[in-house]
Amino acid sequence: MVIDLDRCTGCEACVVACRVENNIPTVGPEEAAKGRSINWIRVERYFEGEYPDVKARFMPVLCQHCEEAPCEPVCPVYATYHTDEGLNAQVYNRCVGTRYCANNCPYTVRFFNFFNPVWDAPLDKALNPEVSVRTGGVMEKCTFCIQRIRKGEDKARDERREVRDGDVTPACVQTCETKAMYFGNIADPESEVSKLSKSNRAMRLLDELGTKPRVVYLNKGD
Amino acid sequence: MRAEQRTNAKIDKDLLRPVMNTGRGWYITVALSGAMFLAAIGAFGYQLARGIGVWGINRPVMWAFDVTNFVFWIGISHAGTLISAILRVTGAEWRRPVTRCAEAITVFALMIGAMFPIIHLGRPWLFYWLVPYPNERGLWPNFRSPLAWDFFAINTYLLGSLVYLYLPLIPDVALVRDRSNGLRKRLYGALSLGWRGTQLQWARLEKAVQVMAVVIIPVAVSVHTIVSWDFAMTIRPMWHSTIFGPYFVAGAIFSGIAALILAMGVIRRVFHLEEYLRPVHFNNLGLLLLTMSLIWFYFTFSEYLTVWYGNQPGEMEVFRSKISGAYAPLFWGMVLCCFVIPAPVLAFKRLRTIRGTVIASALVVAGMWVERFLIIVPTLAKPELSFNWGSYRPTWVEVTLAFGTVGYFVLLYTVFTKLFPIIAVWEYKEGLPFGEHGERTIVSTPEAGLESA
Numbered sequence: 157m158v159i160d161l162d163r164c165t166g167c168e169a170c171v172v173a174c175r176v177e178n179n180i181p182t183v184g185p186e187e188a189a190k191g192r193s194i195n196w197i198r199v200e201r202y203f204e205g206e207y208p209d210v211k212a213r214f215m216p217v218l219c220q221h222c223e224e225a226p227c228e229p230v231c232p233v234y235a236t237y238h239t240d241e242g243l244n245a246q247v248y249n250r251c252v253g254t255r256y257c258a259n260n261c262p263y264t265v266r267f268f269n270f271f272n273p274v275w276d277a278p279l280d281k282a283l284n285p286e287v288s289v290r291t292g293g294v295m296e297k298c299t300f301c302i303q304r305i306r307k308g309e310d311k312a313r314d315e316r317r318e319v320r321d322g323d324v325t326p327a328c329v330q331t332c333e334t335k336a337m338y339f340g341n342i343a344d345p346e347s348e349v350s351k352l353s354k355s356n357r358a359m360r361l362l363d364e365l366g367t368k369p370r371v372v373y374l375n376k377g378d
Numbered sequence: 379m380r381a382e383q384r385t386n387a388k389i390d391k392d393l394l395r396p397v398m399n400t401g402r403g404w405y406i407t408v409a410l411s412g413a414m415f416l417a418a419i420g421a422f423g424y425q426l427a428r429g430i431g432v433w434g435i436n437r438p439v440m441w442a443f444d445v446t447n448f449v450f451w452i453g454i455s456h457a458g459t460l461i462s463a464i465l466r467v468t469g470a471e472w473r474r475p476v477t478r479c480a481e482a483i484t485v486f487a488l489m490i491g492a493m494f495p496i497i498h499l500g501r502p503w504l505f506y507w508l509v510p511y512p513n514e515r516g517l518w519p520n521f522r523s524p525l526a527w528d529f530f531a532i533n534t535y536l537l538g539s540l541v542y543l544y545l546p547l548i549p550d551v552a553l554v555r556d557r558s559n560g561l562r563k564r565l566y567g568a569l570s571l572g573w574r575g576t577q578l579q580w581a582r583l584e585k586a587v588q589v590m591a592v593v594i595i596p597v598a599v600s601v602h603t604i605v606s607w608d609f610a611m612t613i614r615p616m617w618h619s620t621i622f623g624p625y626f627v628a629g630a631i632f633s634g635i636a637a638l639i640l641a642m643g644v645i646r647r648v649f650h651l652e653e654y655l656r657p658v659h660f661n662n663l664g665l666l667l668l669t670m671s672l673i674w675f676y677f678t679f680s681e682y683l684t685v686w687y688g689n690q691p692g693e694m695e696v697f698r699s700k701i702s703g704a705y706a707p708l709f710w711g712m713v714l715c716c717f718v719i720p721a722p723v724l725a726f727k728r729l730r731t732i733r734g735t736v737i738a739s740a741l742v743v744a745g746m747w748v749e750r751f752l753i754i755v756p757t758l759a760k761p762e763l764s765f766n767w768g769s770y771r772p773t774w775v776e777v778t779l780a781f782g783t784v785g786y787f788v789l790l791y792t793v794f795t796k797l798f799p800i801i802a803v804w805e806y807k808e809g810l811p812f813g814e815h816g817e818r819t820i821v822s823t824p825e826a827g828l829e830s831a
Contacts, residue, residue, distance in 0.1 A: 230524065232508050259758060264763060270429060292431075
C-alpha cells in the first residue's frame, strides 16, 4: 500500500469506511476515553514549522504488514502469522489474548476486545456478512481487507490470468476522496504501487527498527 | 548419651509442636488469609463473567498488575530453592534450620506466579492451547514465543522444586507418622514412602538431595532469565536490554531472600522457635540480602546510566517518565525501599538485628514489587509513536487479585506449617555434632589438610 501524505486532507473517510467494511465494534465514549476504541486505520495529526508559519499534517496509520513483523514470533499460539503472500494475518479463533503482539508492535495498530463487542442500533443490522465478528478477549487489526483480496484473486483465476492493478481495492483506498491511497502487488514491478514506492518522496514509518513495513508513505512534495 | 537423648527429645518436641498442636492464632490466620483468597477468586469470577475490560488495562498499556504479579511471584520463588541449594552445595552449616522455610516459599510462590499467565489471558478458559501436545486442532504452540519458553521453564522449575522440597521432607514425615495414629498415621505412612531410616535409605536420600541441589541451581537461574526475556526479546524502549537476564535473576534472589527473612521472622515468633532461628541466621541472611541489594543497585544504575547517556528519543521518554515524570514517586520510593534504607540497616552490625533485617526485608519485598511494575508499565505507556501515549490506573479487580494472592500465599504457607515441620528436624539433628563450629571456618594444620585431601 502507498499513502500520499501530501494529498491526505485528514477527512477520516477511510476510518469510517474501514469500520463499516470490517464489522468494527463501537465501544462507547467511556471505554474510548480509557483508550479502548478500535480503529484499524486512524488518522494522526501533527504540526510542521513554528508559529505563524505552521502547517497541520495528517498521516493515516494502519497495520504496516511488516515483512519482519515483531508481533508474529511472540504469539505463543500462532494467532498471528505471515501468509505466503506476505500478509500479516490474524486468526481470531486461535487467539487466547496474551496481548503480547500488541506490546511488541511499535506502531500500536493492534486492538484488543476488552469486552464482547456490541453494535448500537442500527449498526447491528449493517454487519458485513463476509467478515467474521470477533469475540471478547481476542486481538484484531487491519487485514488489508483480506475478503476483498480473496475476491479479486478468485475473479482473476476465473478469467485465467494473474491479479493485476484494480482487482483488489481495500475499503479505505476505495473511499479516499483525494485518491491519496494506492493498493496493489509490490512484487509486480509494473504495478502502480511498485512505481510509486520507488519515488524519492517515499519513506517507511519507523524504518530504522528493521521491521520492513509494507506501507509506503509519500511525503514532502509540496 | 543421656544428654544427647534429652536434646533429641527436646528438638522433636519443639519442632513438631506446630504440627501436633493447633493454636487459636492458626485458625485466625487461616480464616483471614482464606477470606483474602476467596475475594481474589470472586474478582476473577467477575472478570470471567464480564470480560477482562474490568481491569484498568488499555491500549497501549496491555499488561500491568497481572504481569507485575507474575514476575514478582516468580522472583519470590527464588528464595527458596536457590538459596537452600547454594547453601547445601557449599556446605554452609548454618543453613540447617533455614532450608525448609525457603523451599516451601519456592513451591507456593511458583504456584501463585504460574497462575498469572492464565489469569491474564483474554480468554483464560483456553489456556491449554499453550500446552504442547498433539491435539485436535492440529497445531503446536509457537516455540519461537518467549511465552512458550515460560511454559517449559516454569513447569520444570515447579516440578524440580516440588521434588527438592519433598525429598528432605521424607524422614520428617516418617517422624510424624511414628508419633500419630488413625487416619493421620495412614496418611503420613503413605507419604513417607516406607521410610525406615536404614543406612541404605539415608545414603540414597543424601545422594538424591545432593543431586537435586546441584540440578536446581541452573534451572532457577534459567527460569527468571526466561521471564526477563518476555521483555528483552521485544523491540520496546527500555525492555530491549541485554542485561535483563542477570538483572532479573539478581532481583529475584534479592526479593526471595527478603521474603525468606520475613517468613522466618514470623515463624520464629508465632511458633516460639527462638532457640532454633537465632540471631546468627538473620545476621547471615541479612549479609546475603545486603550483597544482593548492592548488586541490584549496581544493575539498576548501569541500566539507567547507559539509557541516559545513549540519549535515544524513544528510550529517553520512558526514562524521563520514571526519573522525573508521572512514575517518579514510585521510582524514588523503589530506590528508597530497595537500597537507600536497607543497605545501611544491613551494613551496620548494630542495626543488623532480627528486627532490623525483618524491617529491611519488608521494605525490599514492597520495593521489588514496585520495581517489576516500573519495568512493565512506563515502557508500555510510551510507544514510539507519541500519538498513542497512554497511562494506567488499576481497578478494584486488579487490586483484589494482587492482595488476594498474598492471602493465598499466607494460607498455603500456614497450612504447610500445620502439616509438616517447618524446620527440618533430621537436618537440624544431623548438624548437632558440628555444634557451634559449624558457623566458623574450620582450620587445621597444613599437614592434616593434605592427608585428608
